[in-house]
Amino acid sequence: MRILLVGAGGVGSAIAKIAARRSFFEAMVVADCDPVRARDAVAGTGPDPRFTAARVDASDRSAVTALLAEHRCDVLLNATDPRFVMPLFDAAFTAGVDYLDMAMSLSRPHPDRPYQECGVKLGDEQFDRSADWERAGRLALGGVGVEPGLSDVFARYAADELFDEIEEIGVRDGANLTVDGYDFAPSFSIWTTIEECLNPPVVWEKDRGWFTTEPFSEPEVFDFPEGIGPVECVNVEHEEVLLIPRWVGAERVTFKYGLGDEFIDVLKTLHKLGLDSTETVTVRDRQVSPRDVVAAALPDPAGLGERMHGKTCAGTWVKGTKDGAPREVYLYHVVDNQWSMAEYGSQAVVWQTAVNPVVALELRATGVWQGTGVLGAEAFAPKPYLDLLTAYGSPWGLREQ
Amino acid sequence: MRILLVGAGGVGSAIAKIAARRSFFEAMVVADCDPVRARDAVAGTGPDPRFTAARVDASDRSAVTALLAEHRCDVLLNATDPRFVMPLFDAAFTAGVDYLDMAMSLSRPHPDRPYQECGVKLGDEQFDRSADWERAGRLALGGVGVEPGLSDVFARYAADELFDEIEEIGVRDGANLTVDGYDFAPSFSIWTTIEECLNPPVVWEKDRGWFTTEPFSEPEVFDFPEGIGPVECVNVEHEEVLLIPRWVGAERVTFKYGLGDEFIDVLKTLHKLGLDSTETVTVRDRQVSPRDVVAAALPDPAGLGERMHGKTCAGTWVKGTKDGAPREVYLYHVVDNQWSMAEYGSQAVVWQTAVNPVVALELRATGVWQGTGVLGAEAFAPKPYLDLLTAYGSPWGLREQ
Numbered sequence: 001m002r003i004l005l006v007g008a009g010g011v012g013s014a015i016a017k018i019a020a021r022r023s024f025f026e027a028m029v030v031a032d033c034d035p036v037r038a039r040d041a042v043a044g045t046g047p048d049p050r051f052t053a054a055r056v057d058a059s060d061r062s063a064v065t066a067l068l069a070e071h072r073c074d075v076l077l078n079a080t081d082p083r084f085v086m087p088l089f090d091a092a093f094t095a096g097v098d099y100l101d102m103a104m105s106l107s108r109p110h111p112d113r114p115y116q117e118c119g120v121k122l123g124d125e126q127f128d129r130s131a132d133w134e135r136a137g138r139l140a141l142g143g144v145g146v147e148p149g150l151s152d153v154f155a156r157y158a159a160d161e162l163f164d165e166i167e168e169i170g171v172r173d174g175a176n177l178t179v180d181g182y183d184f185a186p187s188f189s190i191w192t193t194i195e196e197c198l199n200p201p202v203v204w205e206k207d208r209g210w211f212t213t214e215p216f217s218e219p220e221v222f223d224f225p226e227g228i229g230p231v232e233c234v235n236v237e238h239e240e241v242l243l244i245p246r247w248v249g250a251e252r253v254t255f256k257y258g259l260g261d262e263f264i265d266v267l268k269t270l271h272k273l274g275l276d277s278t279e280t281v282t283v284r285d286r287q288v289s290p291r292d293v294v295a296a297a298l299p300d301p302a303g304l305g306e307r308m309h310g311k312t313c314a315g316t317w318v319k320g321t322k323d324g325a326p327r328e329v330y331l332y333h334v335v336d337n338q339w340s341m342a343e344y345g346s347q348a349v350v351w352q353t354a355v356n357p358v359v360a361l362e363l364r365a366t367g368v369w370q371g372t373g374v375l376g377a378e379a380f381a382p383k384p385y386l387d388l389l390t391a392y393g394s395p396w397g398l399r400e401q
Numbered sequence: 402m403r404i405l406l407v408g409a410g411g412v413g414s415a416i417a418k419i420a421a422r423r424s425f426f427e428a429m430v431v432a433d434c435d436p437v438r439a440r441d442a443v444a445g446t447g448p449d450p451r452f453t454a455a456r457v458d459a460s461d462r463s464a465v466t467a468l469l470a471e472h473r474c475d476v477l478l479n480a481t482d483p484r485f486v487m488p489l490f491d492a493a494f495t496a497g498v499d500y501l502d503m504a505m506s507l508s509r510p511h512p513d514r515p516y517q518e519c520g521v522k523l524g525d526e527q528f529d530r531s532a533d534w535e536r537a538g539r540l541a542l543g544g545v546g547v548e549p550g551l552s553d554v555f556a557r558y559a560a561d562e563l564f565d566e567i568e569e570i571g572v573r574d575g576a577n578l579t580v581d582g583y584d585f586a587p588s589f590s591i592w593t594t595i596e597e598c599l600n601p602p603v604v605w606e607k608d609r610g611w612f613t614t615e616p617f618s619e620p621e622v623f624d625f626p627e628g629i630g631p632v633e634c635v636n637v638e639h640e641e642v643l644l645i646p647r648w649v650g651a652e653r654v655t656f657k658y659g660l661g662d663e664f665i666d667v668l669k670t671l672h673k674l675g676l677d678s679t680e681t682v683t684v685r686d687r688q689v690s691p692r693d694v695v696a697a698a699l700p701d702p703a704g705l706g707e708r709m710h711g712k713t714c715a716g717t718w719v720k721g722t723k724d725g726a727p728r729e730v731y732l733y734h735v736v737d738n739q740w741s742m743a744e745y746g747s748q749a750v751v752w753q754t755a756v757n758p759v760v761a762l763e764l765r766a767t768g769v770w771q772g773t774g775v776l777g778a779e780a781f782a783p784k785p786y787l788d789l790l791t792a793y794g795s796p797w798g799l800r801e802q
Contacts, residue, residue, distance in 0.1 A: 183673045284689075
């Protein structure tokens, strides 16, 4: 397998370091719009001779297609932000290679009833092209990070192995990460968090299909394992809700993000003051986007690993019946920041996102996961995935509720 | 009396309109760095032939002195923001004229113990010059808006007429103003509100003198009159605490601002995220101050009068004894936005600030208030002030607690 990795930010760099310890691929080209970042990511692999750095603009379809051809790649792994999903997805199709990403194409709210009905949903633009990919005999594997990704594998595993009937599948994400020296320092991009959390959250129900709610709806306190403890969670727009119902039978599918009271209050305040906006305002005759200023005023989360303490947990809570008896489980994956920093020099949230597409690539390279068209991780056999993740040194857990 | 009014913003324009109905002065020159604003303020007076517009930079001492001489003014009224107190105060001294403002020279926090001890206090730079003004036989009347100003007159009135011994004097400011069409729209400059509320609040006690606390300290719910009702108030740095103890006997003096839960939460969040900062951050290769962006993202409060509803209340709560019995009163002044818009075309908070220096000028012009040096409103007889305010059509109230 010859891989083109596009994006050498925190997640891309961690992907390179994780892949460097595996033997399933022949070459990985690490490309970024900033050649220094690409070179640094390659340097972080040892250096391993299988890795080379390249410069590419992710929005330039023909440049990406040319780079795939130049290096004879057979798969493109997208580790950029979601704005670049469609150009990279298209470039991979044109080049006739497989494609993987960790998000999916962006949504647009319903023009009249944004908090009741879906407009353009996450992934819609990609699923609309699925027949083309099937005809070409190529696989586009969407949303194969930790959430979406591992969370979807858990959902499929629960359906295959643990339940006869499923009432609800709820992805639940929470952490107890703190950062020394800061009153407030998000462990993930505030720009993206605002985007996710202020978009109308999407819910799926068997009788209604997909629908939306007001932001921060259905608050609940979820008790996370391995010492993280109870965290306030609310509905957030996330790919799992669009992916899971396509392949896994359930009455209801939700995604709730354990933002905690404080973070929810911060996001609500930013929205109330118009500081979440990407529309520019005029300050001393210059145009500036308030959301960019919020991001610039906060520390860069990728650089906070050394000052960070605690654990992050991704997982899937499933409620239903098995052998006629009610059952409720939480399948989860916890990363301790101290471990990921010591072992890989990557902070926990970044490392947890990065390990999953490497596992998926290895299953693809070894022929364990086969398929064509636009698919989610829950379209494939979950057991080999979970076993391989454990073999990577990062086991998962199951808690009976 | 010939007056130079510097500053033709919301308050300056309202001062001109209020003064235009009175006969105590011969001429008022309205000067601003923006000549259009100065002309608009003059046009708002009728026009009244006693008013003329001029352009001046308030930070340019010699230009202000020259303008005072050119128009043979005998008093300078400063209606600019507090950064211009010292240049205008100095220009008035050099020109040999009286000086009035509605704030006082700015404070600087204690370098090591900002939340325990005062550094440079509000008004310190002016009081340091008091002997020079006395020797010159000229009056600098500091902080003679509504708060400080009317609140200080109330304190003196309580001491003279209502109490034998005073335990505590607490200025308390609250409102129930709402603005149609906005989730959040401050009725006063957010830039200045951040400055006031995030500076260390100052408290005076007879045994300790002046000292500071953490921001938002000593929260209390104060019940405001005339239908405004209970509002959460917290300690805020304000001139009254520096002025009142110099002339009025009390055990303790505080200022609490009725920000309400929501506004306090907004200010705390802005501080936590560094968005209150006036230090610039870099956004797309440009330098921008987060506080300026916050102000730009919110509507301009001076233009919200037509969409505003409700009342604003300024007042002084006094606790002590009279004739051996405990007594507790709240002396207050309420402006209904509907009235001030109909009568003067000025929103309530702006009008309430503007009426007070006009009353003070009239008492000075008619010889009722006489004095030299740097003085606060509480250095003078309070009864004529309160009677004249009532004669302006804006009565005050007294509530026995």
